[in-house]
Amino acid sequence: MIxxxxxxxxxxxxxxxxxxxxxxxxxxxxxxxTLVLGLVGSFIGGFLGYLLFNHDGNDGAFQPSGIIGSVIGAIIALLVWRAVNGRGTGRARL
Incomplete structure (x- = not known):
């Protein structure tokens, strides 16, 4: 467990x-x-993997994924975070 x-x-x-x-x-x-971003990304990647490949149906839709799925999920989470906060676009607000 630990x-x-x-x-x-x-x-x-x-x-x-x-x-x-x-x-x-x-x-x-x-x-x-950064740690929280990676953990959230892992669950996003697991959810996307479940939706796309329907693997591990017994584990449920929200499950941790491997490193590649975690990175993809973390990128999605980071882009969503930036879109919500309005930062990272490099454009000035009017």
Missing amino acids: GTIIVMLIVGLIAGFIARALVPGRDAMGIGA
Whole structure:
């Protein structure tokens, strides 16, 4: 149990860092926010994997995914976060 939590935290942190590196623009996030971004991305990636491939139907729709799914989900979460906050577009507001 504790090993699973540690692995999820490590994968979440790695996925958050990779997502922040792949999406251009500056984000004022610390390590904790990057970790949360990766964890949220992992569940988004698991949900998308469930919708696209219908794998692990017994686990339910919201499940953690691997590193690739986590990075894709973290990129989606980061773009949604920027769209909601209105930052990262480089355009001036009128």
